[in-house]
Amino acid sequence: MAEPLQTAAALRAALDAGRESAVGLVDAARARADAVDPALRALLHPRWDAAREEAAASDRRRAAGEVASKLDGIPIVVKDNIVQCDEPATCASRILEGYRSPFSATAIERLRAAGAPIVARSNMDEFAMGSSTENSAFGPTRNPWNPECVPGGSSGGSAAAVAADIVPLALGSDTGGSIRQPAAFCGVVGMKPTYGRVSRWGLVAFASSLDQIGPIARTAEDAAWLLDAISGHDPRDSTSLPEPPLETTNALGTDVAGLTIGVPQEVSSLGGLAAGVRDRVAEAVAVFEAAGARTCPVSLPHTRYGIAAYYLVCTAEASSNLARFDGVRYGHRTEGPEGGITAMYEYTRARGFGDEVKRRILLGTYALSAGYYEAYYRKAQQVRTLLRGDFERAFAQCDVIAMPSVPEAAFRIGEKSEDPLSMYLADVFTVSANLVGAPGISVPCGFDGRLPVGLQLVGPALADARVLRAAHAYQQMTDHHEQRPPL
Amino acid sequence: MTRSLEAILDHAADLETLDTSGVAPTVHVLPLPTPLRPDEALDTVAPEAAVANAPQAEGTAFLVPKVLDSEAEG
């Protein structure tokens, strides 16, 4: 039986050296999943046989000297809101029971062109709405570090799959922190790229102006490979940046001597910051300083309005994006006893959507309604402009901003389910990057007790390479990312 | 549900205290030229595939419960 999987870089070396085959890697992933996933529930809809065939094709390519890319033969898991042709896509919701997509997301097409076998889809909060993966219609995923705790959300399944060594790479999506927060909770690397960097064609929309697909991996280097492979302009997405695919892996180095790290003053004053998190992040910043980086205090004065702005914008856009789930053309349908189309809409959506989704649709509808649009949605959009100003001024003084990814480490399953507001408030460090379109990455920077803590690095829009470089350099100087959960 | 909604709206009321006069709302985070598509016809989903996921279909049309007169949208 194969060893637990390692980084994508290590696996690629093994493949190139002939010590491993792609088929062997898929088999090992399956064996690992069989061993740990019944308890974790990170995976939905595994496709081992199909992945094995894709792996066999990869091995044939390698034998013929025609390796497709750095990712050729590396098994990967994708979040269940990124559609793949002829595969189910449920977004962890009952309303998409039985749905098979007739097309693939651009990110999936690029992965397939790169030769990475997709072994399974991963569990998530329903329609990406949540910070714990407890809102899945298929049951929660558990944190590999402590099965009583949440893995974070909404990309909890992807983060757990990588943390548990089922696969070295995964795709998630991030609207208000849904990649960075679970990466922090699970002790792995998770990045939300600049808005528009990765095509949203095929990503089931939650909040269109905030959503991005991004990589989850053990290392920043692996994440960089994955981001390079899926990034680049896509004419099918009108919000796609007119830029070619990234080549960030060329830019990775270890030197941080010229780097200035901004530390926002507002972080410590925001309530709820756990001491363990505060200390790990301070230690991480000190590591940079010891290696020659400068730090400087910066101010992001509008940070405290970020949560309100986020929850008004994302729910408003979601209330509109989710209107298509009406039981007419696909997915679940329940008719009302009185007959007629309106009853069908009501029963279908009442049955098909979970509570959190319903809550957000109600909020969003309200935020857009006549008489409230100005005070809520439009106001929130103005807050985004103010936040962009904050970040512009901060980046005039520093290269990247460092702060915690999350105010605390993973909480217990069920702990926050009765108090959605407290769940929302914990997004305070991640939402600003989405609201302003900036790239942000979470890297493991130690533990609070036995639970991982994440350091977040945020850069100006378009500075994805810079952020990855800083994260990679940090990982050359530390070994937090090499810790393994006791599974 | 109602309680949680009220709590969230109370928090959102925080924004009222913020002066945003003269601030343009962010419609898009990055200034981009309008992407335009050439006018070339290409149907990408066959009729049978279009209804393949439908809970109910008749031939290649979607079948739904009747729209009652009172529900008619102009």
Add this chain to the structure above:
Amino acid sequence: MSQPAPPAYETEHEVVIGLEVHCHLRTRSKLFSSAAVSYGDAPNQHVTEVCLALPGALPVLNGRAVELAIRAGLALNCKVHPTSVFARKNYFYPDLPKGYQISQFEEPLCTEGFLDIDVAGGTRRIGITRIHMEEDAGKSIHDGAATTLVDLNRSGVPLVEIVSEPDLRSAEEVGVYLRTLRQILRYVGASDADMEKGQLRCDANVSLRRPGEDRLGTRREIKNLNSFRNAEAAVRTEIENQAERLGAGGRVVQATVGYEADAGRIFVMRTKENADDYRYFPDPDLIPLTVPESRIDEIRKALPELPGVRCRRFVETLGLKDEDARVLTASRELADWFEAAAAAHGSAQTVASWTRRDVLGALNDRDVEIDAVALAPAAFAALVKMTDEGRVTPRNARDLLGEILFEGGDPEALVRERGLEAVSDAGELEALVDAAIATNPRAVASYASGDKKSLNFLMGQVMKQTQGKADPGSVREILARKLGG
């Protein structure tokens, strides 16, 4: 002394009508999806992920639709805005797959235009409030007792919505406005505007008020008028109904209504005190539409001459009568064809009367348009010229025209091949007339005793001898002389 009674609505009222016209733009593919624009197909033949609103699908704007919408805006004298924003109009309906329609709300493409219409007694200027772009919905087919079928072929087809100021004052004006609008949209190639295909639909807002009053009365909206005739009839009926009710001292209740053409009846669809809340917001999947002024100018310069201008030029420069000019500029294709023929011939008036009588007559008979004509304008001009010069008799020319109008052909060659050259040589004609007189003594006698119609009989004989090629005017003159009438 009592005040004079206020004027009765039935006899004295001012009618206030505003129209919202939805018009399909003449593109090959849909507004935000590449699916083909096509009519009359089986359900869901032309769809993409975007039209079906599949999870993960995204809209991308059709550049040609933008160009055609701008043409329409410029042709209707609007301000075309360099920046406009697409907004989502949110509501649930089975033929609206996304649960919202992508339209334009606070920042439309065009505002503040006008359309001049010809009415009895002159021209009236009808204001155009705005023109915006939006996508059409699919079709709900209410066939079963308990079920509805949904076809998304039409879902996503590009539309412009043209909203007029409430400047129209009668059902007749509604008809003229719609016909003029259609003509202009066809002239600039923005739309084929064929109401039968559903490419042009109209909603009418109708209210009445006392003459001289500033405030608008309560209005009712007549939806989905799908022919010019129905639009006029519906508006007329609605005016009558409102006048009757107000005249009897009642109130008009705001409502959305429809028109049943067969019964000639207005029926209520719904009464709403409050407007639907569509929760408009800028579509975050789309970038605001920016069109540089230079591009708007480019489109403006490339616009063809508009019908009103061309009609005036036909009168002032080509010397046509008003009525002829109007008929011949009804469509751009016809005006182009006519003008080319007139240029080849040299006399616009002559070509005009031939065109009206023979070409348009033939088109009407077959119920087709000028695009069915295969005969080149220059060839038509040549045939007319040959007739002017007496080289072919008018009768033979028109027969020949009937043959080649829809098939095409070279009149000069055909006349030669078939020996249709007119007989006009005086000596030859004299001889033929003498022969006819000689062989028809009874007709001659008849004529001499007062039956003038016998001359026609004798003419007929001469024409028969010449297979219709004798110039009838000359023959008649010679006969009359020889018979001494």
